[in-house]
Amino acid sequence: MNEERIRLMTKLAAYEQRKGQENMTINQYYRRDYVSLQMIKTFVCSTIAFVILVLLYVMYQMDELTALLYKIDYKDYLTKLVVLYAVFTLAFQMIAFVVYSQRYKRAHREQKHFLNRLKKVARLSESEETGGPL
Amino acid sequence: MTQLLEFRERLRSIYGRFDIYIVPAIRFLLALAAFLVINNSLGYMKRLANPVIPMVLALVCTFLPIGYTVVLAAVLILVHLVALSLEVALVGFLLFLLMFLLYFRFVPRGSASAVVAPLLCWIRIPQVVPVAIGLGAKLHSTIAMACGMATFYFLKAVKDNETLLALAEEEKDEETTKFSVLLQAFLNDKEMYLMIAAFVLTAIVVHLIRRQSVDYAWFIAIGVGNVLNLTVLLGGRYILDVKCDILWIVLGTLAAVVVGLVMQFFLFQLDYPRTEHVQFEDDEYYYYVKAVPKIYVHSKEKQVKQINRRSISKKELAEEFDISQDLLDD
Secondary structure, three states, X not given: OOHHHHHHHHHHHHHHHHHHHHHHHHHOOOHHXXXXXXXXXXXXXXXXXXXXXXXXXXHHOHHHHHHHHHHOOHHHHHHHHHHHHHHHHHHHHHHHHHHHHHXXXXXXXXXXXXXXXXXHHHHHHHHHHHOOOO | OHHHHHHHHHHHHHHHHHHHHHHHHHHHHHHHHHHHHHHHHOOOOHXXXXXXXXXXXXXXXXXXXXXXXXXXXXXXHHHHHHHHOHHHHHHHHHHHHHHHHHHHOOOOOOOHHHHHHHHHHHOOOOOHHHHHHHHHOOOOHHHHHHHHHHHHHHHHHHHHOHHHHHOOOOOOOOOOOHHHHHHHHHHOOHHHHHHHHHHHHHXXXXXXXXXXXXXXXXXXHHHHHHHHHHHHHHHHHHHOOOOOOHHHHHHHHHHHXXXXXXXXXXXXXXXXXXXXXXXXXXXXXEEEEEEOOEOOOOOOOOOOOOOOOOOOOHHHHHHHHOOOHHHHOO
């Protein structure tokens, strides 16, 4: 039994079990495609979240809602809402860009490391079979 | 000290040997505690009062990542809220959805603090959470902690107004809606804002200090973090006129110090007097390196040496020396 090969294979198996599947999925994409896709998903999520926040605000104000409806300047109110929405989604787009770019980089690095180890294991097995030097 | 270090090594070796059982057991206990606390403090759905249900749910969580415990706890809370009032359950659902969309979608792992924070709030020592996060977790766990604490204060608002919230629409005062009663109680709770702000600040400060390369950084981080936490909580209590018990603030801080020291003992034991400073250079950089050796003690392996002689019969002795048994007779 080759101890080094077994040690490497254990590390490979542990990696595959923990992060292998996730990283493999990420590495199917080009960086730009992956980050763009995640940013689109984040855009949808942040839009839903903004709607929920508005809904909660309406619920919060529900007691004075009738009075508010008579009082407010709709144009001004709508402009504020659009600006808030733009700031909110933009902030989340930036967060998504940073988070998913980092995640892609990490997945790429780990996958590369994994493949290098895999090659080393293959080399070790080959040399064991032929009985030659490593 | 040596005995303590040996004890630590023994615990580490036990953890190394049995982690396959210890980790699921911790996950089970955490989930069970969360589900029992939810059932105990809400308890609106009488069918869930049977303790077998939390046990079964916790058993399911044992074999799943911690994120599933968070999801199941949220579902359990919503089921109880439906039994109280549909409006309350709707607000609860929207809040949980908001947390999922804005945080847990980004970071599916590391949501343990979302379960631990409300549990410690329930036993009134939540100060432990920011110190533990600052010392041993990634900084984004503070957001999970804030989500957990917001959930705790949301449930507190439900509990405080349960009589009004349980009333049917026709029985209650027309002037107020359940939505506004609940959301105003929840969002106007200054204690929640104070706690979350103090804890986020403490976690960041502890995290930043413990990463410094100064000697005894972890001790300094624990000390400064807890003093800061205590100051912000006491100052905030006075300025915002929040009614939280000073005794529990102090007890919580003491618990945080103890937990911090225990974490330091297990995770970061360095031998500062043996610090070495070395300098070297390559083509591109000049390196100033500070190397601090870890304190490590081999756990003593007890060897049992049998010094009493096994009594041996004359027959066995004769057989061993291949002589007649008669020669051994007196």
